[in-house]
Amino acid sequence: MLNQLIKRQMKIDYKYKILLPLFVLLLASCNDFLDVKPKGVVTPTTVDDYYALLSSPLEMTRMSSNQLYFSDDIYLPEQFRASANSYPNGKASVRAYDFEDYLYDSNEEDPDWTIAYRTIYICNTILTGLETNTEPASSKKNIVKGEALVHRAYTYLTLVNEYANNYCSTSSTDLGVPMPLKPDINAQLARSTVKEVYDQIEKDLLESIAYLPDNSDYSYRPKKASAYGVLARMYLFMGNWEKAYEYSNMAYKTDNYIYDFNTYSWANPSNHAASVINGYPSSSTGKKDIVLHKYLRSVMSYFFVFLFSTDLVNQYDNGDLRFEFGSSPSDYSLIVLPNPGILDTKAVYDYNHAGITSAELLLIRAEALARLSKTQEAINDLNSLRKKRIKTSDYKDLTATTPSKALDLVLKERRVELAFGGMRLFDIKRLNVDGRNISIKHGNNILAPGDPKFVLPIPSKVISLNPNIKQNPR
């Protein structure tokens, strides 16, 4: 009996009822089974994704810093060379200080270039993605677009001033920088002209205004005033004084907080001096005078110290708290330095501010006013800044009788206020067009007006990988 039963069971059930359903089960569930998304990574496509891409300080706000060493603000004594050389970035800085033809070997990356184009890639991804994004219009969608436009414009403005001639009469033929506007790693773009780059910057910034909010949560998130501020800086570089005035004025209307250094001191923990000088506290929160946050990438490692050039020290008036707070006569071990030093974390470090501050807006407006022969208005702007920078006991109002006198004072103030923010080389380039004849002297090496080395070399590695890019004259 049992045998019979088993045999029947085997014939009917075994083959079909167990085995085939197993097959069917596996085939049927295949699509659901494979439809599982990885965690911790995304392909950015939504507005929220784009917003998050714009939240990374490392990617969005880090800026170039090699131009610092092509300036008359810095002094590198012989004794620091050895330790500088032992760091990869330090080596390039020393070469820059020596005005060498190339800062990097042909197998090295130039972080100034690499970082800038990464920022641009992110902006391009967002701006291209928004063209096909089907999410309904929202303020966040606008913000994302506006921010990407401002960051891209700011980055191109820095790049074109670092790696190309300053804006001038020959800009429509002068080679600027390659200008990708879409994310495409297979593109081999040639350099656009300086004018083309400026046109794009202007277009992006003007477009961004409509999308940006009046206020933003954090200083790394651009707002309307940020766009005005970058426009003001751009028009100043272009020599368009009216517009430089117009936009700096518009930005300053809402963003006019200037720290009064007289209320701070090294000894006061609640109003510590370190919290008003560049770089401290970090970046994104807390500082009220930042219109757009950007910082200089780290150039030096731990032990290395850069010093003020004597020329720069001489620019400071008595009682200038910027000098007191921003410099140190000795290193941290109290060894007296040959020139005052900028201790690493206090200035030339990751969080040295290089973006746009209310003070810069005031200085742009003052310069534009002086250029437009509005002498007294220019001087008024200067005084309103200086009052908060210079010890009350030493403070005296400045006066000027001619526009050119006023301009001299503005430029002197600009150099002091914006020291070590990466702006000096760009200023020297444009001021030499005015005939101010500024040379940079580093020891026996002199960079005289007209020297092609005022324009930094395009990284050799980039040229070896992309034959369409032409090197700057050396």
Next chain:
Amino acid sequence: MNIKTVPRVIQRLMLLFILFLFASSELSAQKIELNFKDTPLMTVLKEITRQTGYDFVYSNALKAVDKKIDFVYTSNNAPITNLFNKLFAGRNISYKINNKQVILAPNEIILREKQDKIIVKGIVVDDENLPLAGVFVQNLTSKKGAISDNKGEYSIEAKASDELVFTSMGMLAQHIRISSKADGYNIQMFTDNIALKDVVITGYQTISKERATGSFSYVDNKKLGITNLASTDFAKGLTGLISGVLVDKDGDLQIRGVSSIKSDTKPLIVVDGFPIESGNYTINPNDIENITVLKDAAAASIWGVRASNGVVVIKTKSGGSVNGKTIFDFTANFSVDEKPDFSYYQLPSTSDYIDFEVETINKGWFNPQNANTTGYSQVGELFYKKYKGLITDAGLAEGLANLKKLNNLSQQNLFYRNALKNQYNLSIQGGSNENKYYASMIYTKQLSTAIGNEDKSMIFNVKNIMELSPKLKLSLGVNSTFKNAKTASSYSYVSGRPYNMFVDDDGNYLSQYNTIVPEHLKSGYYDKGYLSWNSNPKQELDNSNNTSKTFEVRFNAGLDYEITKGVVFSSKFLYEIGYTNTDNLRNLNTYYVRYLSNVWRVYDNTKGAYVNKFPVGPILDKTKNQFNGWTSRNTISIDRKLSDDHSINAVIGTEVRKVANKGNSERYYNYDENALTVDNYDVLSLSNYSINYKGESESYNWSPNFYETDKRFFSLFANAAYTYKELYTLSGSARIDQSNLFGTDPKYRYQPIWSIGANWRISGEEFMRSLSFVDRLILRATYGINGNIGNSSPYPIAGTGKNFNTQENMLTFSNPENQQLRPERTAVINMGVDFAFMNNRISGSIDYYRKRSFDLLSNGVLDATTGFTSAEKNVAEMTNNGVDININANIINRDGFLFDVVFNFGYNKNEVTKVYMPTNNAATYISGNNPIVNKPLSYMYSYKWAGLSAAGEPQVYNAKNEIVSWKSAEMTDVNALHYVGTLTPPFYGGMMLNLQYHGFSLTPQFTWKMGHVLHLPTTGIDLYGTMTNQIAQRWQKAGDEKTTNIPVTYSSSSVSSNWTRYYRCADIWEGSASFIRLSSLTLSYDLPKKYLHNIFSGIRVSAQGNNLWLWTANNNDIDPEYYDLRNGYYSFPPVKNFVLSVNLKF
């Protein structure tokens, strides 16, 4: 699938399962159907074996098996003897059944167990000294025959000078001649490797070698038993055993060169039919029955994209024994690794080191005026004291002289030792044909030569195969691994100052100086309550406790059901789970913890005292990693003879896989291991830049992290082989893999990988009959396409994160969008010949292959203007041409003396044929990072050395043969470089000799790699740990440039990387990396039966030495396997190893 039906299916399944358990004994009735016309008897016998399980044993003397016969027979339940009587009657064949083995002999040989005349008696044992039953003993002179019984005992009538031959299935035949003194002849028979190799195990199926079209290599456990003696990683045991397989010193395998640029070139490891996720250490080498390496396109199309680097198929022992007796097998291994010898590094003497360091100080590398900003060495300290006026010139000289007397190699015992390994393995196997079991346990305790590093592991393996009915087979297996490891970082002696001792005479830790706070400033901190700023590698070693515990389990179950004759449905399931938890506890005596405490010890104005903002106390880091995965595979296979001339062998199936990984890391502060308490601290204030001990702002960003991946795959595959007249076979296979990974663009998702192949068994042809010395001659060829997309993705991918200051969500790009990304493809041609001559005394195979790879994926260099400096992209095309030769020769086998040679030889020529975006830059060529057209993937170039300048500085020639100094503009012209050769050996192989005589066996194993190149070691001109004793020969005065190539110490001003590159990678340092190694020498002795007293069936004692002897083509005592070939740096010294092993069988 309706959910309601699930339980019913399971119910039904369980019911059937139970019924089958009851029924299994009832179902042993045999149904036999035979219908042959004009077929060789041999083929008929094979079919009977297949249907009934009876094996046939016969000697070559039985010519009748080759004759073609007509035979029809059907039976249901009739005694098997009916069949045999009918089959052998009238064919001059007599037979005798012993267990399930049928011995066949010509009729003139009388198979009798009792003999009348002079009787020769003895015992037949196998190579493991187990008694062999059913061995056919034939007296060639008298034509009488006999068979050994269950105890292996035989007796046969013979007279002096008669020749006896012993034959048994799967064993090499043994001949003896009876001497005048007739006595007991105990015979040991050895496994016939060639006979076993008649099958090919692909993991999916076992197919006869006669029909295989692909390239497969096979190693059995006899050889692996020698090469893997006391090993914990089976892969090392493959070294030099299989042609085309390269094993490096870490046990990483590479099959037939590199077909991918990406780092993962490891083959797929398949254990008992399943690719495993867990590491090699979960496989007990003693459990391995055999290993088959699949090398060509056929391999990949069976196993899918993961098989593009080849497949290693491991079959583990599956139990069973003669007569159902339980067999115990116990092995104890003791192994010693010699203490590493750091003289291998050619380190400079202390005196030379100090002379060099003094020169660097004089050149301003260290300026005593700056002593407050930089840490300094003891030599630096003397100069600082001199500068401060604390010592005189004489004091300085005396101090230096005292330091020159020291050398910390003398304290090597603090960090290194002779390392011992104990290993015990016990296995039990037994069971009947219906139920075979195998269980094993291995315990290994291993100390590393670096003190503080040790691990203990235990692997349990249980395997059971149940024949529920003749048609239904169930296999179950569990493999679990436990491993506890302790790791610590040891002092490497590569960098560091030779005069810097670690402990004083009383064992106190000595300062190592170079830490962040200069020596003379330290006491100022200690007055303020700071902890020590000293760092000492021995102290670090003694006060860190880094342990990891691993637990991994692999469970598998398989059901094979024969639906109808030759058609089998198999359902197999594997589940794996593994955990590794690591605890790293560092107490306050470690520099790491003291440093963090000190950094945030600051003066608090309001309290008027120094306070710690960072918790002071031991730091515990915990990391947890977990994986689990399962694979379910369902196949239907057909192995069927359609008619006399046509047979087919095919598999079709699906595979579903899931592999999930998960883990996280945590950190605890001031962890008290007794009280089990921890401290909290203000995370945000330290992460947001806080004032540190120097009054600077510094941040501490440690945050817990998590990862989780879930990879899923679904595959469809099929392969089929058709054989005509047992002579010609055509095969084909295809597979589609789908996954949930980013990489699978729908465009490529359904792109199958496939192969086709053919096989011609020439030795079976009529015209070969006259060549009787040819036992096997097979020609075979395959062609196929593999594909691989790896982890690359055409889509932009960004990783998630948090903005540390604002807690906003943040995304960071890790991969750019690249719509031009295509899967990598490789077309593989393989042509081979298998041969066996002279009664299988010489056998082997020769294969030629050509792999052409297109659209190779690599992390290609990008113009940074694109936004990325590198990205996964299609970069090049490449070919690998090669030849694999395997030869086994049984040179002597008589009178108890056996001499075997296993020889293999591999040749591989790897060449990049096209580069999509070439970079023609000298520095890139020297670095070897980018593929170059017409060169191997791992090429090596040199600068043309132009000697030292008059100032002792490095110079090279440019393309115009002009001398270029390191100071001039960089020499970027690739035409000025010298192409040296390849870094992967084009010729490689191994040879294993096996000599056996009366229980003794001696097995030397050689491996070699040849034809590759290296840069000889040169000293670094710096204090950063690359210095060798050549530093004494550096340029020191004008004129030295005529006698030395070692440059001057560079001055403190800017030095470009050209200096080092020009000098280190110059053509004067070119050398050959060829070597021959005696990788192991094994002597073993099997105790004679008479000493075993019936308690043991075998006792073997073995001694082995590893890494005993090396011949190298270079004259610099460089072991090329322990060396950075391109840059000329030494890596950790090779060590000798000795093993003593005892094996008991009972």
